[in-house]
Amino acid sequence: MGQIEWAMWANEQALASGLILITGGIVATAGRFTQWYFGAYSIVAGVFVCLLEYPRGKRKKGSTMERWGQKYMTSVVKLFGPLTRNYYVRAVLHLLLSVPAGFLLATILGTACLAIASGIYLLVSVPPAHRGKRTQNQTQVAKCVCGVKCAVRSVCAFHVCKWSSVSRLIDLIPSSCQALIWAVALFSRGHPHDPWL
């Protein structure tokens, strides 16, 4: 079981979820259900997820069957570099995308399926040998979260003070820089293997 690349199944699941989101969204919008604007969102989110997940990533071992016509989408997806290559980012992205669709019954199935795909991607991001221990990744994530929190706090302080004192501005700079540095460090780590052919 150790050699199973769960990300391949996560990819199929996410693609299916995208289609389900689109269908649910169309039903909600066409039927003008209550709060149908969530349905409109769901269509857009579904299309985005389908386009992102259509190119099948390259397997670590063995040959990979490309999906028909995937090379056109691959060139677009590759432009975003580490944002689309990293499975952490995908997991978080899918989770965030699925949340708004959960407010409408017609699209709640899409939410559940996309959340499951996100969960599988998250599992893949943590290498099996390090599961249960705090890994370098997790430390980086924790640092990044701290950095982001610092940045947010700094921005709030900024708004409150409204340029009232220079010392606050000076305080703002280090925490934002910290957040930025940690974000770059996390994203540029990338994923162990190149997900495209």
Next chain:
Amino acid sequence: MGNWVVNHWFSVLFLAVWLGLNVFLFVDAFLKYETADRYYYTRKILGSTLACARASALCLNFNSMLILLPVCRSLLSFLRGTCSFCSRTLRKQLDHNLTFHKLVAYMICLHTAIHIIAHLFNFDRYSRSRQATDGSLVSILSSLSHDETKGGSWLNPIQFRNMTVEYVTFTSIAGLTGVIMTIALILMVTSATEFIRRSYFEVFWYTHHLFIFYILGLGIHGIGGIVRGQTEESINEGHPHKCAEYFEMWNNHDCRCRRPEFEGQPPESWKWILAPVILYICERILRFYRSQQKVVITKVVMHPSKVLELQMNKRGFSMEVGQYIFVNCPSISPLEWHPFTLTSAPEEDFFSIHIRAAGDWTENLIRAFEQQYSPIPRIEVDGPFGTASEDVFQYEVAVLVGAGIGVTPFASILKSIWYKFQCADHNLKTKKIYFYWICRETGAFSWFNDLLTSLEKEMEELGKVGFLNYRLFLTGWDSNIVGHAALNFDKATDILTGLKQKTSFGRPMWDNEFSTIATSHPKSVVGVFLCGPQTLAKSLRKCCHRYSSLDPRKVQFYFNKENF
């Protein structure tokens, strides 16, 4: 075109009947719910989507009944055995069980989509009619109380104005089981795609057991009785056609029409799925019982190219040529069962399998058997199960094509022929066999070499050299090998295999082969058997159609493919 019809008429008929039944059930249920008086008031709120949902529900029941049947392997083997007097065409249909299982699954997915979309509209309409305060018919119907003591029975499942549809979905049995069933179905389908199944079989196998949730959910889905129709007495007291217009006066005592009363429909899904579930449970119990029988490993042989041969014995085990067994090794993985074709002949006093390293489980198994100083791991066996190769001896002329490890069912057949010759079995219908083995690397030949060498000798001794024609094709050749072969052209035996028949390089030209066979046997029925990749199946099938003559008395090629 004519040949295609001759070969596939039974499949087409079977699928037409299945599709026809689906359409009939859908239309019948749709019309029933669209026109019945019972549902007159329900239709006032919901419109046609009620009939849509119920029609797709009936089709779902029908297809859920069918989906478990093609995977009852023991049942199919039993049918194949008892049907030996049936025509070849009928028995061939049992080969396509997995294709039928997939078709039924697609139909279930389609009807699930229709059912869910229809019910989304239904819930939305129920919600709107509950919110309505204009005193219209729908609002009065929706306000019928859920409290039985107030003397009325409800129609709208949404009890209160502030109840959201999401709340009703997740607190009603129908809604909750529906969500669970659909998620289980989606997970089963995404993990059963060709790519996932071929590359990571365990993901498919374990996830597919979510069908238990699907079946359980289906059984209790209708318990809540959310689909409401007017009771018989209520219709007798005041027929909806007469009383619907006077809905404002239902509360008046002097009005002849009283408030209508409704009752829920009893669940009927369990009636459809009960029998197949019992059959499937029996199937699993039988598989478990057979697997518990003791298996004695008599010989372990490690061949080059990481091929492991296991020779085993089991009490009461009897097999036919080309059958397969499921093997489980508890020390490697307690729940995984993998299929392997038997490579021994029925005439031998043991049965054997050849296992090639092609994934997690097989590599671990080979490694476990390679350990010299630890005890041999215990093996459990279930089977044997029958496939198309059993039919080889029914054809006068047989063309056997094996690609790589796909030669295993034919190893069994060739060995069986050897034994039949030794016993001078005159009941052998087969008069000629053409055997093609296509392989990528030379190392894989070695374990089969002994068999072919002894067969060559056997044929010579009995003077029946023409009975077995075999050709070996090496597709992974390079200039070194070819150069070497060219240098040794004059030698009597082949330098790679040591056999009298020389190895050919590259892929066979099937058109040439088929036209030669067609000209040599102008009046025979030729069975073509393949164990190999889909692309090869396509070209062989095309050749079978092209070279079969339209006249049924002349040469006919029938194509059979192993489906793992």
